Amino acid sequence: MRRLINSLKKADIGLSCILVCAYFLALPLTITINAAGNSFLKLLTIPIAGYFAVSWFFYREKLELNIVHLLSFAYLITVVMTLFADRSPVALQYVRGYFETIGLMFLITMRKYTENEIKAFEITQLTLLGVLITLGFIGADWYGDRNTMIIFGTTSDPNYFAGFFLLPMAVALKKLRDNKIYTIICAVLLALGAYMVFTSGSRGGLLGLAVMIMSYVFINAKGTKQRIIGICTAIGMAVILWTVVIPILPEDVSSRFSIQKIIESHGTGRGDIWLSMLNTIKHSSWELMYGRGIFAYHEMMIDGKLMHVVAHNQFIQSLYNQGIPGFVMFILMSSAAVLRNIKKRGYISAAMLGILALSMTLTINPSIKAFWNLLIYAALSFDKPEKQKEVTYDIQQ
Numbered sequence: 001m002r003r004l005i006n007s008l009k010k011a012d013i014g015l016s017c018i019l020v021c022a023y024f025l026a027l028p029l030t031i032t033i034n035a036a037g038n039s040f041l042k043l044l045t046i047p048i049a050g051y052f053a054v055s056w057f058f059y060r061e062k063l064e065l066n067i068v069h070l071l072s073f074a075y076l077i078t079v080v081m082t083l084f085a086d087r088s089p090v091a092l093q094y095v096r097g098y099f100e101t102i103g104l105m106f107l108i109t110m111r112k113y114t115e116n117e118i119k120a121f122e123i124t125q126l127t128l129l130g131v132l133i134t135l136g137f138i139g140a141d142w143y144g145d146r147n148t149m150i151i152f153g154t155t156s157d158p159n160y161f162a163g164f165f166l167l168p169m170a171v172a173l174k175k176l177r178d179n180k181i182y183t184i185i186c187a188v189l190l191a192l193g194a195y196m197v198f199t200s201g202s203r204g205g206l207l208g209l210a211v212m213i214m215s216y217v218f219i220n221a222k223g224t225k226q227r228i229i230g231i232c233t234a235i236g237m238a239v240i241l242w243t244v245v246i247p248i249l250p251e252d253v254s255s256r257f258s259i260q261k262i263i264e265s266h267g268t269g270r271g272d273i274w275l276s277m278l279n280t281i282k283h284s285s286w287e288l289m290y291g292r293g294i295f296a297y298h299e300m301m302i303d304g305k306l307m308h309v310v311a312h313n314q315f316i317q318s319l320y321n322q323g324i325p326g327f328v329m330f331i332l333m334s335s336a337a338v339l340r341n342i343k344k345r346g347y348i349s350a351a352m353l354g355i356l357a358l359s360m361t362l363t364i365n366p367s368i369k370a371f372w373n374l375l376i377y378a379a380l381s382f383d384k385p386e387k388q389k390e391v392t393y394d395i396q397q
Contacts, residue, residue, distance in 0.1 A: 013120055017120055020048075026041050027041070028131065028151055029041040053107060064111065078322050079098045079326065080095060082290060082291045082321060104376075105375055108376055109376055126185075129168035145253050146158045147196065158205070160362075162209075162358070166354040167370070167377065169209070170347040170351035173216050194241060204358045207358065209354060211353055211354045216346065270361065281319055291323035297309060298310070298311070313361065313363065315360070337378035352374055359371070
């Protein structure tokens with residue numbers, strides 16, 4: 001144990017980094033809950049958040065704040081504003097969830113991490129990718145005919161499952177590009193990860209993966225030639241997956257990627273929901289400012305029955321629930337996460353764009369850790385420590 005501690009000190013990796021890595025690696029536990037209704041990831045988060053809160057009093061360096069922190073706080077204000085429309089116990093619980101989620105982001109990211117610690121976070125994401133793939137193969141069940149995972153008897157929604165892969169696969173792309181040591185490992189992980197997204201049957205997940213890969217190519221390519229090569233490679237991989245993988249999938253899964261099936265089902269009814277919610281928003285009055293409540297459902301007739309539905313679209317849902325301020329602040333917060341990292345850590349920007357593409361078919365709430373964990377990455381300080389000046393001494397003999 002002492003040798004391990006000494007080796008971590010030499011590598012410039014502290015306890016804070018180790019705890020954050022443990023939190024990131026425990027991402028799949030977000031789908032499992034105990035008898036009290038708390039996820040196992042939340043139970044793990046409590047002591048981690050407690051450590052960071054206490055360690056603030058002993059942190060000697062300057063606390064880091066950036067545009068992601070500022071806009072996340074502004075977004076949190078728009079969440080609180082929804083209490084003017086709905087102060088029910090459920091709404092209060094949801095608002096508290098946003099405070100806890102964004103508060104954890106502040107606790108983790110307001111300290112500076114070394115370059116080696118940033119690399120440790122990346123290795124953690126590669127490990128997480130391996131864990132997700134393993135769960136998809138040996139620890140999974142079929143959600144109908146769609147592949148997903150089961151942990152402690154809880155089955156993950158396939159769309160959530162697909163979203164878990166975006167950041168780890170973006171890191172794998174970075175390692176594949178920058179480090180020859182990881183070439184074979186990352187290539188295998190990327191292929192298996194793409195297979196998991198396909199077999200999940202998540203059209204939003206597939207869209208998010210495609211946007212992430214294309215964004216990564218455009219952000220990191222040096223010149224037009226590299227962009228063309230990267231795009232051609234991505235298209236070639238897509239063709240192989242489309243022509244080889246999809247035909248061997250169960251019929252219910254493969255048919256979900258059919259353009260005809262999407263049109264006939266109106267995106268599994270999402271198109272009808274979106275039109276109905278947008279029509280309601282169009283005729284809103286004070287709701288445009290305060291929203292209808294952070295936990296508001298939309299009432300509409302479906303197959304002759306009055307149903308309470310959600311948008312399955314973060315942009316429409318935020319406009320419906322939080323009004324124009326919440327809609328605008330979500331876009332600004334996400335845009336800041338993309339723009340802040342686009343030059344030095346393009347893989348984070350690419351992953352965020354992928355998550356935003358996925359959110360076209362998924363409503364983001366405090367339990368969607370694939371988004372909020374990525375926001376933590378986007379807010380981390382990536383400034384390299386200043387190199388110590390070399391001091392030489394003339395020894396007179």
